[in-house]
Amino acid sequence: MGGHNEQDYSQRGGLLDGIIIPLSRRLRKIAYLKAIRESFCLMMPVIILLTLIHMTGYLLCNPNGPLLGEDWLGLGSILTGGLHDQAYRESAFFALGNQIKEYLEVTNILNSLLFAMVLTVKLADLWQGNKYLALICTVSAYLFLITAFPGSSHELALYFAVRGFFLALLIATFSTLMFSRLSQLKFWQLSVVPGLPHEMAVSLKLLLPLSFTLLASLFTAFGWISIESALLSLPTLLANAIHENIAQSPALAIGYELIRRLLWWLGLNGNSLTCFWSEAFYVPAQTANELTGGKFIFTAEFFDATSISLLGLAISVWVFASRRKLRRLSAYCFPLMLLSINEPFLFALPIVLNPMFLVPYLLAPMLNVLVGWLAIHWGIVPLFRYTVESTAPVLLQGWLATGDVMGAVLQLVWLSLDIVVYTPFVIIFNLLTQEEDRREEAQPHEA
Numbered sequence: 453m454g455g456h457n458e459q460d461y462s463q464r465g466g467l468l469d470g471i472i473i474p475l476s477r478r479l480r481k482i483a484y485l486k487a488i489r490e491s492f493c494l495m496m497p498v499i500i501l502l503t504l505i506h507m508t509g510y511l512l513c514n515p516n517g518p519l520l521g522e523d524w525l526g527l528g529s530i531l532t533g534g535l536h537d538q539a540y541r542e543s544a545f546f547a548l549g550n551q552i553k554e555y556l557e558v559t560n561i562l563n564s565l566l567f568a569m570v571l572t573v574k575l576a577d578l579w580q581g582n583k584y585l586a587l588i589c590t591v592s593a594y595l596f597l598i599t600a601f602p603g604s605s606h607e608l609a610l611y612f613a614v615r616g617f618f619l620a621l622l623i624a625t626f627s628t629l630m631f632s633r634l635s636q637l638k639f640w641q642l643s644v645v646p647g648l649p650h651e652m653a654v655s656l657k658l659l660l661p662l663s664f665t666l667l668a669s670l671f672t673a674f675g676w677i678s679i680e681s682a683l684l685s686l687p688t689l690l691a692n693a694i695h696e697n698i699a700q701s702p703a704l705a706i707g708y709e710l711i712r713r714l715l716w717w718l719g720l721n722g723n724s725l726t727c728f729w730s731e732a733f734y735v736p737a738q739t740a741n742e743l744t745g746g747k748f749i750f751t752a753e754f755f756d757a758t759s760i761s762l763l764g765l766a767i768s769v770w771v772f773a774s775r776r777k778l779r780r781l782s783a784y785c786f787p788l789m790l791l792s793i794n795e796p797f798l799f800a801l802p803i804v805l806n807p808m809f810l811v812p813y814l815l816a817p818m819l820n821v822l823v824g825w826l827a828i829h830w831g832i833v834p835l836f837r838y839t840v841e842s843t844a845p846v847l848l849q850g851w852l853a854t855g856d857v858m859g860a861v862l863q864l865v866w867l868s869l870d871i872v873v874y875t876p877f878v879i880i881f882n883l884l885t886q887e888e889d890r891r892e893e894a895q896p897h898e899a
Contacts, residue, residue: 472807479718479805487574488621489719492799495567502559503793507843509556515540515549518844518852557609564616565594568624575624581632582654585662589627593669597623600677614731617721627669634661690732696748699733702825705750706818709758713814719804730755741837749828750821753836753853756792758824760846760863761816763789764870765809765878766797772875774882790846808884812877816870823869824862833858 520528576583715722740746770782785797850859
């Protein structure tokens, strides 16, 4: 599925053959986007592992979480011999649980750093730079950024949870591009004494490009943190320029979801790249709902809950796809998608730059936003009031975020709607790939 199927579609007219397929072909030829996609694929086992570790910390170790918290199952009070309220919050058990949870939040930083390192190697190959010295530049830039961060380790982990992909993209691209370009300029290369070991000779020869890149990374890290901490940060500018009621309009919320999904279709982390808009409007709306009795429909948790849409495609593929390997892939990814880990299915099916599923991939979450707005506006479903980890299992996330079982029902309605949206496109895909299906069925079944 993907690029090798495009010739099968070439005889079909209309929007697919006239616009979407040619666009997809051109985008596939962009080497930079290809490097990002390949980095995601190489990182997939690590992404899954770190996400599961982070989710374990939230579910099992968080003393205020759904298992231990007094507002939920309350196992923490049972394990502490019946402590409640302030006594529970002052207990050693509560402190230990918080400590473990915050310790496991380092996975946010690791995820970003490791992705940046893999991307650096890919970009160094692309731009013909020394990959090992380029890695030194990228890792150093991360250390500069972490050192310059003014908050606590918990705040740093939360910062990377939101901006992890954006920072990885920014740092890896900036440092690798600068180092690779400078190292290719002859007048930046130093003469070295003959007879030195090869590795030492290479590193000494590129000392000036390396030094300048590290210095530029240092100033860039401090500059970025200073801008983020100042009143001139992008979320602040957006919040000052646009009234919050405008961001709460269904049309703008649907547009926001459209941009997020389109970025993911391009192989880019749409959540991270749109974090500035979310921080300007939907995170404050979530805080207002939780702390001050706000009445905002569109919040950060609302959009986290809509991530269920890709699960609808997985079910549709598992039920209706004619190709055995696609049904198997869907079955393998299904447990992960129940835990809101969508990246394996997104890149393995793939959805990324796949012309066949662009329309439903954009349409399903946009319809989810509209249906969710109507359900909350008419009072059928409560507001999303509570902050829940994005890795919380599907249905449980909706329940916890609204504090009502109707939140889970809304996610179930979304899921049903998504299956209806995706199924015709899966059936059309079956028709367009009949020749490949016959070749696949002719091959012996794998054990």
